[in-house]
Amino acid sequence: MHKEQGAWQAQLRFFAPAIVFISLVSLYPFFSGIVYSLKDGSLLDSGSFVGLSNFAELLRMREFWYAFYFSIGFTLFSVLGSYAAGLFLAVLLNMNIPGRGVFRVALLVPWVVSSVVSMVGWRTMIGDQTGIVNTFVQAFGFEPILFLGSEKWAVFSVILVKIWRSFPFMMVSLLAALQAIGKDLYEAAAIDGAGKWRSFVSITLPQLKTVTLVSWILMSIWSFNDFDVLWLLTGGGPLDATQNLIIMSYKYAFVKSSTGIGSALGIVSLIVLMALALILMRVQRKGE
Amino acid sequence: MKTKLVYSLTFAFLCVVSIAVNLPVITMLLNSFKTNSEIMTSSRMFPRHWTTENYVFVNEKSAFWQQFSNSLIVTGLTVALTVLIGALAGYAISRFRTALTGTFSVVLLLLQMFPFVLVMLPLFMTFRSLHLINTLTGIIIIQTSICLPVAVLMFKGFFDTIPKEIEEAAWMDGCNRWTTFTRIVMRVSGPGIAAVSIFTILLSWNDYIIANIFIKKESLMTLPIGLQMFMQQNATQWGGLTAAATLSALPVLVFLLFVQKYIAYGAVSGSVKG
Numbered sequence: 001m002h003k004e005q006g007a008w009q010a011q012l013r014f015f016a017p018a019i020v021f022i023s024l025v026s027l028y029p030f031f032s033g034i035v036y037s038l039k040d041g042s043l044l045d046s047g048s049f050v051g052l053s054n055f056a057e058l059l060r061m062r063e064f065w066y067a068f069y070f071s072i073g074f075t076l077f078s079v080l081g082s083y084a085a086g087l088f089l090a091v092l093l094n095m096n097i098p099g100r101g102v103f104r105v106a107l108l109v110p111w112v113v114s115s116v117v118s119m120v121g122w123r124t125m126i127g128d129q130t131g132i133v134n135t136f137v138q139a140f141g142f143e144p145i146l147f148l149g150s151e152k153w154a155v156f157s158v159i160l161v162k163i164w165r166s167f168p169f170m171m172v173s174l175l176a177a178l179q180a181i182g183k184d185l186y187e188a189a190a191i192d193g194a195g196k197w198r199s200f201v202s203i204t205l206p207q208l209k210t211v212t213l214v215s216w217i218l219m220s221i222w223s224f225n226d227f228d229v230l231w232l233l234t235g236g237g238p239l240d241a242t243q244n245l246i247i248m249s250y251k252y253a254f255v256k257s258s259t260g261i262g263s264a265l266g267i268v269s270l271i272v273l274m275a276l277a278l279i280l281m282r283v284q285r286k287g288e
Numbered sequence: 289m290k291t292k293l294v295y296s297l298t299f300a301f302l303c304v305v306s307i308a309v310n311l312p313v314i315t316m317l318l319n320s321f322k323t324n325s326e327i328m329t330s331s332r333m334f335p336r337h338w339t340t341e342n343y344v345f346v347n348e349k350s351a352f353w354q355q356f357s358n359s360l361i362v363t364g365l366t367v368a369l370t371v372l373i374g375a376l377a378g379y380a381i382s383r384f385r386t387a388l389t390g391t392f393s394v395v396l397l398l399l400q401m402f403p404f405v406l407v408m409l410p411l412f413m414t415f416r417s418l419h420l421i422n423t424l425t426g427i428i429i430i431q432t433s434i435c436l437p438v439a440v441l442m443f444k445g446f447f448d449t450i451p452k453e454i455e456e457a458a459w460m461d462g463c464n465r466w467t468t469f470t471r472i473v474m475r476v477s478g479p480g481i482a483a484v485s486i487f488t489i490l491l492s493w494n495d496y497i498i499a500n501i502f503i504k505k506e507s508l509m510t511l512p513i514g515l516q517m518f519m520q521q522n523a524t525q526w527g528g529l530t531a532a533a534t535l536s537a538l539p540v541l542v543f544l545l546f547v548q549k550y551i552a553y554g555a556v557s558g559s560v561k562g
Contacts, residue, residue: 011463012386014380017373018436019392025433026399029410036410042415049550063490089305098561099299106306109313113537114494116512120519120533121312124319124327124526125523132315135331164309173516218400228496249405254501266406273401284401 036265043253047260054264063248063263064241071224071272078223079216081163086170091204093171094178104175111168112286115228122161122233129152153240154234158242162229166222167239169214170215177211217280224273245269320530327526342531347522349505352532355514359493359536362510366492367433367485367545368499370439375485376475377436378443381468383452393444396437404434408501415502426561430502431492439484441445447473482550493540 016082037054041047058064093100110118124130126147134144147157150278181204189199228247230236236243236251243251244264307314319327320342330336341501348353363498381389411430412421420426450473458468474481496512504508515536518529 011380011384013466014376014384014469015388017376018440021373021429021433021436022395022399025411025430026402026407027395029407029414030402032410032414033406086303089302092302095298095379096294097295097299097302100302101305101548103302105544107309108544109310109541109550112365112494112540114311114512114540115317115496116494117514117533117537118312120515120529121316124315125312126531130329132311132331132333164312167378196492221401227404232496246403246405249403253405253409254412262409263406266403266409269403270401270406277401 001095017209023063032153033263033266036259037267038174039260041259043257043259050260054260055268058261058264058268063243064245066240067243067245067248068268070155070242071246071269074162074226074242074244075220075223077159078162078166078226079219081159082166083212083216085167087208089171089173090174090178090201091169093175099112104172107171108168110164111166115232118161118165119229119232126157148234151238154238158230158233161233162226163231166219167178170219173211173215174181174208177208181207213280217277220276221273221278224269224276245272251258305511310493316530317534320527320534322527324525324527327530342527343535345525345528346532346535350518350528352535353507353512354507355509355511356536358424358508359510362431362499363492365428365491366435367488368436369428370488371481373432374439375443375474375481376469377440379447379473381440381444382447383465393441398441399437404497408497412501421502422508424508426502427453427495427498427510430498431495434498435488435491438487442484442487443477443480446477446483450476470514479550482547486550488545489543490540506519 030074036046037201038049039047040050040054050077082248093104097103114120126133128134129144133147137143137145145153147153185203185207186199189203215249218257225246226244227250230242230244230249234242236247249262249265249269251262252258254266256262315333318334321338321340322330323337323339323341326332326336377392380428396423414423415426420429454472454476455468458472463471494512495510496516499510499513500516502512506514506517515529518525520534522528
């Protein structure tokens with residue numbers, strides 16, 4: 001009995017600081033966020049309970065459904081795009097190419113510079129008609145494109161920029177997994193007469209399964225929760241074309257001071273994310 | 289012969305991709321050496337007349353250095369706190385297998401899914417009543433807690449790889465859990481500490497959203513929101529903006545050169561083992 005107690009005390013000594021921080025800054029606000037979503041408050045007044053009417057109002061809003069579908073589409077394309085680019089580059093970097101250390105560093109840059117800095121960079125490139133991309137477009141005889149100004153192109157641009165920012169993470173994770181695959185597997189396959197493509201499909205891809213699943217889940221969460229890229233590049237515009245649930249929630253909570261709707265949007269986001277994670281895990285289990 | 293061709297093609301392809309991927313940073317860098325009027329009118333990539341006037345402007349007319357030191361303070365303290373607290377909790381999860389540690393790791397995983405807005409609003413209200421809005425302390429506390437779940441899981445993964453025999457030997461010599469941890473385990477945890485620090489440094493130095501909500505006073509701003517402020521206040525000062533952005537990215541890029549080996553470790557241990 002005495003020994004048990006000692007163990008608990010020792011454990012608490014290690015855990016206490018982390019528990020204090022996480023409870024104060026994540027758990028407590030999370031539960032009061034649920035309370036906010038059931039009230040009709042503003043930034044200055046906590047309001048009174050209104051039950052689920054914030055959620056009911058959300059479901060009636062066209063703005064909500066657009067943001068909902070945009071969030072899903074944005075996440076899907078960002079994850080698939082960054083995975084494809086990351087896998088391709090990881091396979092290339094896994095070859096014995098001269099200077100691959102340099103390439104690896106150069107390809108990590110989009111991931112390590114701050115969102116504000118990279119958006120300054122992207123705006124100088126595609127923000128106006130004299131940017132370098134439009135110079136190319138015009139050199140081929142086309143009209144300059146409003147990458148951030150027209151709705152369709154803005155959707156395309158934010159997804160492209162999100163892939164640009166995300167692929168290095170995929171690349172680095174996959175590269176490390178690739179380097180962990182034993183050479184003997186490939187040698188055995190070569191003896192059995194398997195070609196390069198055949199051994200990629202039958203050896204490499206199955207070996208990457210765990211990393212793939214984990215990186216998909218993490219990247220889905222990060223893309224779905226993206227604020228920086230969308231807010232700094234387009235601010236959710238033009239005409240809310242690039243507004244995801246997070247931007248919408250931020251606008252309602254901090255700009256329009258409608259904390260009930262803002263918090264309700266946060267909770268809907270959390271539910272969608274958990275559903276997404278569950279689906280991905282189910283897919284993984286079926287594959288085994 | 290055929291493989292040589294494949295290798296040359298791959299090399300050339302990687303050169304092109306590396307440059308293409310860095311174009312936003314390169315254009316930013318080049319624009320920072322152009323005059324404002326040239327940026328607005330010309331579409332040439334390289335400056336016609338190289339000038340350092342933008343850097344002089346940033347140096348003399350903006351709060352850049354003030355914000356630079358704010359960023360240094362915030363990042364430094366956030367890293368110290370995250371490593372300290374994260375290592376303790378990570379060690380506990382790695383070594384004690386009980387109901388408490390089990391629950392705690394599940395909570396950590398769920399926390400990664402939290403949409404920040406859901407948490408930010410109540411936090412904003414609480415911090416307002418605690419007078420922590422517009423303080424560096426406030427954002428240090430929040431950034432530390434945001435980094436902690438990943439840091440704890442990374443440390444747990446790292447400590448799992450340290451053989452228990454080392455510690456058992458120390459117990460024989462009369463150390464308890466605590467002294468074993470501080471004197472033995474932390475001594476051999478250099479790579480783990482490095483990986484967590486890198487992750488935290490990048491997150492804290494680059495953080496935009498937290499500082500954006502919790503700091504409104506210009507003298508207390510960190511670099512990312514300072515830059516955004518600069519963008520709003522000096523709409524025509526593209527030269528100054530790109531110069532300030534270049535200066536603020538420089539430490540990160542230099543940092544990347546030194547730590548790139550550990551980044552792979554961090555990304556993988558943070559994801560796969562988590």
